[in-house]
Amino acid sequence: MSVLEKSARARVESDGLALLLSNPLLGAALAVVAVAQQLIGHIDCDVSWFLTFAEKVLDGRIAYVEASDPNPPAAFLSLMPAVLLARALHLPAEAMVAALVFLAAAGSIGFSFLLLRHGAARGRREWMQLLNAAIFLLLVAPEIVFAEREHIALLALLPLLAALAEERASAPLPLRVVAGLCGGLAVAMKPHFILAIALPALAIAWRERSARALLRAELVAAALAAIVATGATLIAFPAYVGEALPLALEVYGPARDDLGHFLAHSLALAYLALLAGFLVAARAAALGRESLVALAASLGFFAAFLLQGKGWMNHAYPAMVLLLFAWIFFALRDHAVPVAGLRAALTKFLFVPALLAAPAYFGIVEQLTDREEHEGLTAAVAAVAPPRPRIATIASQLDFGHPLTRRLAGEWVGRQNALFVTAAVGRLLEKAGPERRQRLEARRSADLAALAEDIRAGRPDIIVAEDRATREWVLKRPEMAAALDGYRLAKQAGDIEIWRRAE
Incomplete structure (x- = not known):
């Protein structure tokens, strides 16, 4: 077979794969799988506890006195709507949490796409590939970290990242402000998450060689929302400041895992391998704005993962998913240019397997077998x-x-x-x-x-x-x-x- 024939065959195979990945039926099937997984399995112990916390507060218990936790009030307040709706409709709170997270994901993806349309021009095929990837990474891959604070925070943060990915901030101002407000609410859930906003903001400012980029409307709105939301919750629940926060700073925060155990029993090494591959693959290419924003936000979440030092998969989820999104945006830019050599090998043998294996990182076996935390x-x-x-x-x-x-x-x-x-x-x-x-x-x-x-x-x-x-x-x-x-x-x-x- 001649070189031209091989090239033509590879192009046909690539086009066939692109058609499959952009098929709306694939997205529908992934959505069905996501719902089925939540019906088969159960929510994680963290979500179960915060539901209980929210119920106790609604029943009149004093938060952080009669029911307590080292996490900020937003951790249980984020589940309060599910508890209220579940009681009003006489449905299980767990089912209502799943339903609301699915709705939030649909809103987050739709809003993010609306903002991204003001950035790079794309054809219908690429938009569908992005949509299918988003459904897979945000609804199928989470498995047992579904509805965890990190999952909810990532959904809240995505529109802000999409707004930052615009070259000229051309989306209407009200949309960018709303995106910023959503991102600010994510910070109220865990202060570490501010790194996932700060790093992409700094990356954009560095790229544009202008500090004024830090004053974009979405970033100002995010800062104000984070301050107001955090301040309001602390005022509403003063016992957190007096009781739980000192405990978190003195005991819970410093109790980090041993480094050797952390590296061997967490997703840290997998993340670093995927990051190294991305940096090598992108070293000779102009990194697109979307890839840059996703990469910087991923690094912010990874820094938060390291700072928390617990090694839990829910802590690693946003960093891993955003790094995969950085790869996806990078791969989409390559469609117009033939890619070969090391870059092609890394894409085929590192990124693709890592993407397909994403559900395995976050407990697919436990979810599909409905394996309880302690068997029997x-x-x-x-x-x-x-x-x-x-x-x-x-x-x-x-x-x-x-x-x-x-x-x-x-x-x-x-x-x-x-x-x-x-x-x-x-x-x-x-x-x-x-x-x-x-x-x-x-x-x-x-x-x-x-x-x-x-x-x-x-x-x-x-x-x-x-x-x-x-x-x-x-x-x-x-x-x-x-x-x-x-x-x-x-x-x-x-x-x-x-x-x-x-x-």
Whole structure:
């Protein structure tokens, strides 16, 4: 076969693939898959806990006093509409969360495309490829991080990034302001997310060689929205500033994973490999504005991922997805120019496999098998618990109690979601000096005393203990003395102990 014949054949194959990727039926099928996944699986433990938090606040509990968490108020407020609608319509809150996130995603994608139409000119085929990619990455790929704060924040931020991707800010001013307001709300969910706005803004200013680019309407609106939203929530929930924020700064934030474990058990290395490949592939090419904005925002989210230092997949989700979007915009620019050599090899053997594997990064197996956080725990608790049980846990992680409590239509007993403070202090004490050790010990003592008080006052029907060693260590502490008096070991699920209150 001659070189010309090979070239013609490659072009035909490329055109055929482009037609497939731009087929509206593909987008419809992906949307069906996304809905089916959420019907088959369940929401993650974080979302389950924040639903419970929101319900407790609606029922009159004082936020960050009678129900508490180290995250800002926007974390549970973002789920409040789902709880209100679920109660009004007598539907499960989980189903309403999924429905509202699907609606938010549709609005975010549609709004972003409206803004992008004022940027680079594209044909119908390219727009459909982008749409199908957006449906895949924003609705199919999230899997068990669906409706997590990072997922919602990314959806809120996309229109702002689309506005920044315009060459001359040619979209109508009201649209750009609304896009900025949406982006600012994302920052209220986690202050780290400001990096995902700051880095693309700085990248655009550097590219245009003008500091005035930092005063674009969407960026000013985002800054004002972030300040107003954050300030309003802190004023509305003063206990966060007085109670939860100091705890977050002193204990939760510094309790980062060990670097070696972080790299080996998170998506950090996969991200860095994909980033390195992108930089190599783009080194000799003029990087399009959309790719630049997506890349810079991705780096901002990755920096937030590193700062949080927990290594959880939901923390990595926005960075990974935006990096894949940077690749996609880059690949679309290559359509008009033949690409060969290392650049073509990286696209074919790094980007394409990474894109197709995106659902695997975020728990596709767990979602499609509806695998519970701790296998057999729900059935074991249901076997010994009364109907609608009141449940507490002696556990370091929230996934022992959530979504278990909601699965059994039970009631959560306890102001915190788990003994995360006790667990974090245990790690921090290893490197703490005498003064800091004293403060940390006080935090741990208060955490255990709060759990003991919650158990005595709330009289849970069931107490789930992470394992025997954890239970015995906790109960040896003076703060927890006699906390399990009146309870008996009723069942076990692997190492997990299930204690029931005696009648």
